[in-house]
Amino acid sequence: MNYVQFTAETTSNGVVERDFTVGEIPGVLWSPASGPDRAPLVLMGHGGGTHKKWPAMTGRAHLLVTRCGFHVACIDAPGHGDRPRTAHDEQEIAALFEAREAGEPEGPVVVRYNAHLAERAVPEWQATLDALQELPEIGADGPVGYFGLNMGTAIGVPLAAADSRITAAVFGLHWPDALAETAKQITIPVEFDMQWDDEHIPRESALALFDAFASHEKTLHANAGRHKQTPRFEADSAVRFFARHLGCDVTSTA
Amino acid sequence: MNYVQFTAETTSNGVVERDFTVGEIPGVLWSPASGPDRAPLVLMGHGGGTHKKWPAMTGRAHLLVTRCGFHVACIDAPGHGDRPRTAHDEQEIAALFEAREAGEPEGPVVVRYNAHLAERAVPEWQATLDALQELPEIGADGPVGYFGLNMGTAIGVPLAAADSRITAAVFGLHWPDALAETAKQITIPVEFDMQWDDEHIPRESALALFDAFASHEKTLHANAGRHKQTPRFEADSAVRFFARHLGCDVTSTA
Numbered sequence: 001m002n003y004v005q006f007t008a009e010t011t012s013n014g015v016v017e018r019d020f021t022v023g024e025i026p027g028v029l030w031s032p033a034s035g036p037d038r039a040p041l042v043l044m045g046h047g048g049g050t051h052k053k054w055p056a057m058t059g060r061a062h063l064l065v066t067r068c069g070f071h072v073a074c075i076d077a078p079g080h081g082d083r084p085r086t087a088h089d090e091q092e093i094a095a096l097f098e099a100r101e102a103g104e105p106e107g108p109v110v111v112r113y114n115a116h117l118a119e120r121a122v123p124e125w126q127a128t129l130d131a132l133q134e135l136p137e138i139g140a141d142g143p144v145g146y147f148g149l150n151m152g153t154a155i156g157v158p159l160a161a162a163d164s165r166i167t168a169a170v171f172g173l174h175w176p177d178a179l180a181e182t183a184k185q186i187t188i189p190v191e192f193d194m195q196w197d198d199e200h201i202p203r204e205s206a207l208a209l210f211d212a213f214a215s216h217e218k219t220l221h222a223n224a225g226r227h228k229q230t231p232r233f234e235a236d237s238a239v240r241f242f243a244r245h246l247g248c249d250v251t252s253t254a
Numbered sequence: 255m256n257y258v259q260f261t262a263e264t265t266s267n268g269v270v271e272r273d274f275t276v277g278e279i280p281g282v283l284w285s286p287a288s289g290p291d292r293a294p295l296v297l298m299g300h301g302g303g304t305h306k307k308w309p310a311m312t313g314r315a316h317l318l319v320t321r322c323g324f325h326v327a328c329i330d331a332p333g334h335g336d337r338p339r340t341a342h343d344e345q346e347i348a349a350l351f352e353a354r355e356a357g358e359p360e361g362p363v364v365v366r367y368n369a370h371l372a373e374r375a376v377p378e379w380q381a382t383l384d385a386l387q388e389l390p391e392i393g394a395d396g397p398v399g400y401f402g403l404n405m406g407t408a409i410g411v412p413l414a415a416a417d418s419r420i421t422a423a424v425f426g427l428h429w430p431d432a433l434a435e436t437a438k439q440i441t442i443p444v445e446f447d448m449q450w451d452d453e454h455i456p457r458e459s460a461l462a463l464f465d466a467f468a469s470h471e472k473t474l475h476a477n478a479g480r481h482k483q484t485p486r487f488e489a490d491s492a493v494r495f496f497a498r499h500l501g502c503d504v505t506s507t508a
Contacts, residue, residue, distance in 0.1 A: 196465075196472075196474070207461075210476075211450075215478065216478060217477075217478060217485075218450075218477070218478045219475060219476065219477050219478070219485075220450070220474065220475070220476035220477075221473060221474070221475060222464075222473065222474035222476070223471075223472070223473050223474075224469065224470060224471060224472045224473070231471075231473075233494075233498065236494075237491070240487075240490075244487065
């Protein structure tokens with residue numbers, strides 16, 4: 001197996017940020033600058049067209065680290081961030097831009113391309129998790145959460161279905177087409193975000209994906225507003241969700 | 255106008271609980287045992303068949319007082335708690351029990367009876383709010399929230415539509431039939447709770463009522479489970495909602 005190779009380290013506001021690679025996969029691990037020897041791990045999947053250090057990623061990571069003392073890891077998805085694009089990636093990205101230019105729905109392209117990326121990304125995440133769990137501050141026995149919207153959900157749903165180490169997940173902002181059947185295999189607690197006035201994802205589609213999860217505990221958060229207008233307080237809510245399920249008393253540390 | 259007459263006072267866990275009457279209406283006011291001279295007020299509407307000191311009411315009141323320093327008031331709805339039932343009340347309650355015994359849907363009776371109770375309750379709430387705002391620790395200028403599920407929503411929606419002093423509300427667990435038209439007049443921030451597997455309220459009905467609110471900021475929280483299984487963490491979420499909108503930094507006081 002591949003091990004975590006750290007390549008850079010910075011510290012700000014009580015959070016240590018370490019760039020790493022696992023084989024060819026570049027990632028980043030955020031950890032408390034001081035804390036207990038071991039803490040739960042949250043994996044974060046970034047959205048389509050962004051990367052592991054996109055502001056939403058670093059912002060959520062800082063919330064999770066400073067409020068709960070968790071470790072948080074994000075890797076670049078295939079064809080994203082520091083990773084090369086294949087000819088197929090280029091072709092699908094061109095198709096997406098064409099649909100946008102033409103004012104056509106981008107759903108069909110996004111659903112198809114994200115499903116393809118998920119096939120490549122799931123084994124990468126599993127190899128990364130194997131390697132991260134070798135680190136003494138994470139370990140193989142601790143709880144693991146997953147937090148990813150948009151493309152992060154397209155990758156996270158099959159990952160959570162395939163890997164029982166993930167025990168709680170925040171998903172959202174995706175179509176059910178390639179995911180609903182897989183979501184039916186998922187029984188861990190889920191918090192699911194959708195936008196009530198999403199111009200890309202029909203309301204019924206978002207509700208159908210939420211409905212598909214077999215989880216005994218699942219919560220839908222639907223906010224008024226368009227696709228990119230998920231309120232900031234949903235990140236706070238996700239922190240409290242992981243606090244409940246991975247073990248951290250938010251109110252005592254915030 | 256009628257004034258608040260206090261009839262009893264107890265203190266526990268930093269919360270002062272004062273029974274009061276405004277005219278014929280019995281109520282209870284929870285306040286911080288120590289705190290600033292003035293604080294926002296949250297009105298709480300109880301559910302059908304319960305009363306102003308039902309455990310869910312006292313529990314939510316203590317959360318709101320201890321975490322945010324708010325004042326919290328609840329009054330008995332017509333025909334509930336310490337209040338007499340009219341012949342019409344007895345008739346509708348009998349109809350509800352008959353429907354339950356017969357295994358018929360209770361929605362039609364509840365919708366009709368709650369709409370009737372709301373007509374009686376809205377002016378009572380407005381008289382109570384008039385009187386509460388005469389108290390120096392509340393005042394006429396402070397923000398006012400409303401928090402009520404089930405029958406508390408049947409009363410709270412027309413109340414919030416009629417009274418612009420209410421600036422944020424948590425509603426939920428009701429049918430749209432008598433309420434959706436009124437909800438269209440409401441533009442204040444709303445958090446709305448529903449149960450995804452509610453055996454009484456069809457999923458589409460709950461979604462339709464949420465959809466009806468004209469609020470720019472509205473959030474739906476749908477949890478897996480049956481009618482009476484709303485998770486406890488939704489009370490915490492309501493506290494944070496009022497903290498955001500009435501003015502209190504929960505994280506610094508919790």
